Amino acid sequence: MxxxxxxxxxxxxxxxxxxxxxxxxxxxxxxxxxxxxxxxxxxxxxxxxxxxxxxxxxxxxxxxxxxxxxxxxxxxxxxxxxxxxxxxxxxxxxxxxxxxxxxxxxxxxxxxxxxxxxxxxxxxxxEHGVFKATLTSVEPHVHDVAPADVTEALAALGWQAGELDAALPPKIAFAGVRHLVLAAATRERLADLDYDFDRLLRLMQRLDLTTVQLVWRETPTVFHVRDPFPVGGVVEDAATGAAAAAFGAYARDLALVPADARLTLHQGHDMGRPSLLEVDLVTGDPRVRVTGAxxxxxxxxxxxx
Missing domain, CATH: 3.10.310.10 (Diaminopimelate Epimerase; Chain A, domain 1)
Known part of the structure; x- marks a missing residue:
């Protein structure tokens, strides 16, 4: 041969x-x-x-x-x-x-x-020598979360109920996987993250959560976020596109932003790995678009x- x-x-x-x-x-x-x-x-x-x-x-x-x-x-x-x-x-x-x-x-x-x-x-x-990708999520949905589960999440995080932003209530948001959204009332509360890994892990496993999406709203369309990820064996994610998509669905569901809107999410800064996620909502399309380099x-x- x-x-x-x-x-x-x-x-x-x-x-x-x-x-x-x-x-x-x-x-x-x-x-x-x-x-x-x-x-x-x-x-x-x-x-x-x-x-x-x-x-x-x-x-x-x-x-x-x-x-x-x-x-x-x-x-x-x-x-x-x-x-x-x-x-x-x-x-x-x-x-x-x-x-x-x-x-x-x-x-x-x-x-x-x-x-x-x-x-x-x-x-x-x-764009200018940098490649960017825009993903379009599966159709998302947003659910209420039981008060007892919120109480347990706060206990695992070491947060107090009074430290939450009442205008952004706790919800479970899905855009491929499930995330518990909790909004801090201050940037200082978000920055001070020292949680009980095993306790939060147990709650997340019971609720089938991938991350907990912790947010602080700087302006109507600019948010700072952090994502504990103990179910993956990781203390915290530096940038979480799946949670960003889920948060876009959350913002739409609560009418926090117009039907056509771009949200800017800053993540990873408190870890020393700054990340920028752009989230787009489009009238008539329930899906969420997430863009990043x-x-x-x-x-x-x-x-x-």
Whole structure:
């Protein structure tokens, strides 16, 4: 049998690899945003290997990519997300990071992402040398939360009921995964976060929460947010796209903003990893759009198994 032809130096390598890429989302600086591992071709990995890789990386979530239902189009992908402990139904920052990584390799435009939470269209564009991605959430919904559960959440956080903003009542918001929204009355209360990890974890597991979205409203459309994430084995997320989408649904449900609105969310500042998330609401579309930049942090490394 003849030897297969060798690839010449002028032939580009296939852009989608099984290497682990390191990106940070919702920032234009490697020292900001929320880091994510990305495997653009995870076809050869099983569930155990994916969770092992995610645990070894230590990011709040990592994304594992395989061809989507329409692979012939070349821009349809299935995404799975793993925290250091387990699979997560949806992760916004890893979605944005993955979209940017694909956009850098395949070009700007639209991608179809298929996740455990549902279909998530994403558009990637380049602005002044920086790639940004806009994800469109699954259809969100907002629920009341039992007063006893709010009391338990406050106890785990070490907050007092009088330190909440009465204009932004506690709710559970969903845009792919569930988040408990609690609004602090002051920036100082939000900044002072020292919670009981195990106690909050137990409550979140019982309520099927992915994060607790702690917010403080600076202006009608500018918010500062923090997201404890003990169910993923992480004390706090530096940027949480899924929670941002859920918060957009919350703001719409409570009529905090007009039907067409852009919300600006600042996250990660108290952790030393500043992040910027833009949330858009559009009249006639119940879904929420979340936009952010992402950049590679360092050279790729081989996945661990």
């Amino acid at each position: 003849a030897n297969p032809p060798k690839t010449t130096a002028t032939e580009p390598a296939h852009p989608l690899t099984a290497e682990v890429l390191h990106y940070t989302a919702f920032t234009t600086s490697p020292t900001g945003g929320n880091g994510a591992g990305i495997v653009l071709d995870a076809s050869s990995l099983d569930d155990a290997e994916m969770v092992t890789i995610a645990a070894g990386l230590g990011y709040s979530e990592s994304a594992f990519v395989t061809p989507g239902p329409d692979p012939d189009g070349g821009r349809s992908f299935t995404l799975r997300f793993f925290s250091p402990k387990a699979e997560v139904g949806f992760c916004g920052h890893a979605t944005v990071a993955t979209a940017v990584a694909l956009g850098e390799r395949l070009g700007e435009g639209d991608f179809d992402f298929h996740t455990a939470a549902g279909h998530v269209p994403v558009t990637v564009r380049e 992402a950049i590679g942090m360092r050279p790729a490394v081989a996945p661990r198994s």
